Amino acid sequence: MNKLRGFEIVSKYKDAGIKLPQRATGQAAGYDLEAAETVSIAPGEIKLISTGLKAYMQPGEVLYMYSRSSNPRKKGLVLINGVGVIDADYYNNPDNEGEMFFQMYNITEREVIVEKGERICQVVFMPFLVADGDDEVEKAERAGGFGSTGNK
Numbered sequence: 001m002n003k004l005r006g007f008e009i010v011s012k013y014k015d016a017g018i019k020l021p022q023r024a025t026g027q028a029a030g031y032d033l034e035a036a037e038t039v040s041i042a043p044g045e046i047k048l049i050s051t052g053l054k055a056y057m058q059p060g061e062v063l064y065m066y067s068r069s070s071n072p073r074k075k076g077l078v079l080i081n082g083v084g085v086i087d088a089d090y091y092n093n094p095d096n097e098g099e100m101f102f103q104m105y106n107i108t109e110r111e112v113i114v115e116k117g118e119r120i121c122q123v124v125f126m127p128f129l130v131a132d133g134d135d136e137v138e139k140a141e142r143a144g145g146f147g148s149t150g151n152k
Helices: 071-075
Strands: 006-009 031-034 039-041 046-050 053-056 061-067 077-079 083-087 101-106 112-114 119-127
Touching (some): 061 101, 071 077
Antiparallel strands (some): 006 053, 031 119, 061 119, 077 101
8 A cells, every 4th residue: 555645653652552643524624633741831831742643745745733723712722833834854854753743822821731632733634836946946855853944
């Protein structure tokens, strides 16, 4: 079977009971992602929450990460960058194996606990387009993990 797109558990969490994401219904576009461990987030704090997962996809595809719509109201958490972008070449990068993280911001005045296995975000695979001539320009190879594009 040829792998087109999907999820794998990163080595660090191989035996930690991490579940592979699934769509909740037959018409759902997004795959729910869970927290890989229990995390405490102080008021006003931004924290990376591990998923214990990496995603693979085809060239010309991207994985968008969105906060679950109930997070602000029920948990007081928002995905700080609004939408996370996971590029195809992030998979198996040398810095962190391509592990995906939620970058969550606590908008409340109280500590918020995210429990291991709690669904926090959803991800959607999508194709993307490039501007004319863009593929003719020499591109750098990915140099690292989370937030590494463009860093030297």
